[in-house]
Amino acid sequence: MPLDVQGTFVSQKINKIRWIAEDYVESKCFFTGSWDDEVNSVKVWSFESPHEEDEVDYPRALSEYPVEGDVTEIKFIDKNKIAVSLSNGDVKVLEVSVYDRQSPLREVFHFKKLHNYGEEPCSCTSLDTLEGDIATIGEDGNVNVLSGRRGEVMHSIKGADSCSLHSICFIKHNEVITGNIRGHMKIWDLKATNNKPAASFLLAGDELAATCIIHHPTQPHIILAGSESGSLAVWDLRMNSFPTSLVNAHSAGVSEMQFHPENPHKLLTCSASGELWDWNMEAMTKSSKGPDNQVTWMPLEDKKAMMVNSLIPALHKPINSLHCDKGRILCGADNEAVYLIKNFKY
Numbered sequence: 001m002p003l004d005v006q007g008t009f010v011s012q013k014i015n016k017i018r019w020i021a022e023d024y025v026e027s028k029c030f031f032t033g034s035w036d037d038e039v040n041s042v043k044v045w046s047f048e049s050p051h052e053e054d055e056v057d058y059p060r061a062l063s064e065y066p067v068e069g070d071v072t073e074i075k076f077i078d079k080n081k082i083a084v085s086l087s088n089g090d091v092k093v094l095e096v097s098v099y100d101r102q103s104p105l106r107e108v109f110h111f112k113k114l115h116n117y118g119e120e121p122c123s124c125t126s127l128d129t130l131e132g133d134i135a136t137i138g139e140d141g142n143v144n145v146l147s148g149r150r151g152e153v154m155h156s157i158k159g160a161d162s163c164s165l166h167s168i169c170f171i172k173h174n175e176v177i178t179g180n181i182r183g184h185m186k187i188w189d190l191k192a193t194n195n196k197p198a199a200s201f202l203l204a205g206d207e208l209a210a211t212c213i214i215h216h217p218t219q220p221h222i223i224l225a226g227s228e229s230g231s232l233a234v235w236d237l238r239m240n241s242f243p244t245s246l247v248n249a250h251s252a253g254v255s256e257m258q259f260h261p262e263n264p265h266k267l268l269t270c271s272a273s274g275e276l277w278d279w280n281m282e283a284m285t286k287s288s289k290g291p292d293n294q295v296t297w298m299p300l301e302d303k304k305a306m307m308v309n310s311l312i313p314a315l316h317k318p319i320n321s322l323h324c325d326k327g328r329i330l331c332g333a334d335n336e337a338v339y340l341i342k343n344f345k346y
Contacts (some may be wrong), residue, residue: 004342005312008059012037014332016074018082019325020044020096027325029062029101032332033071033084041066042074042084042094044101047340059338065094065105075129077148081108083134089113089121091136093148109151115140130170137165137178145176145190157188157195169213171220171237179203179210179225187237201242203233211253217264226254230271249308250275255320263346268329270322274315276331278344280307311341
């Protein structure tokens with residue numbers, strides 16, 4: 001079946017979009033977080049057909065939770081709880097009812113002014129979650145680790161960076177990697193007491209912000225970072241501290257990346273240039289075996305083998321967020337629309 005793309009105008013610039021996973025059936029509900037509005041909000045939506053015979057599903061807003069500032073990130077803590085970072089320096093843990101998605105989101109915890117310059121709050125630019133823990137970063141260059149279960153700050157790294165941090169990713173339970181506005185990447189051991197990075201390196205030579213970082217779902221030592229210039233860097237933490245591959249990809253910054261949850265060879269990326277791409281990463285892993293017969297990732301000069309497909313015609317506004325569930329992909333953009341792509345082959 002061919003790809004089926006449908007866009008729906010929702011009259012809010014969408015900064016983050018996330019499917020709400022269902023057991024055994026295709027997800028119908030999703031979250032959005034808006035930005036650049038007078039009052040921004042986190043909304044719960046459901047895809048519904050107005051008439052039973054219709055094959056087209058339209059998103060309908062079920063509930064709305066207003067927030068102060070822009071929504072900068074939404075990540076799941078568990079099946080029905082999300083961590084939301086905001087541009088006023090706050091982080092909220094919200095819960096959606098398992099049975100009744102119509103009922104408003106419930107605030108579980110509220111971390112106020114988590115990121116600040118003294119009295120003055122500053123943006124909490126991103127966060128990541130792992131097994132109930134939340135790691136947050138902000139314009140103040142600080143890293144905080146919160147408990148999503150107990151609602152307390154467990155660890156803080158003050159002055160982790162001298163400039164604004166843009167991206168963070170858990171590598172394992174006690175390790176995170178951060179990327180700043182100048183493309184400096186640092187790995188932090190959360191058990192260390194000296195607040196010094198365990199490793200640091202540059203994303204690329206030209207001082208570009210690391211806009212998003214993820215790790216490979218089955219090989220957590222493989223890290224991917226998207227940059228402000230639209231390039232994709234890949235490196236293997238076991239072997240070296242600089243990217244093994246740097247692929248010039250989008251024509252503007254990479255907004256978000258996700259490996260397909262059921263096929264780790266499929267990578268999806270979206271960008272500020274309004275593009276949504278699907279990458280076949282299989283070619284990158286097959287190229288060579290390392291010293292102890294481990295798979296190493298493709299070196300820079302062999303990257304002609306990359307297979308990349310564009311999933312929707314390029315929009316004239318940035319696509320800020322994407323989320324994939326089986327054969328369906330959601331993305332949200334600055335043109336105040338939500339797009340659903342169906343029949344995606346994975």
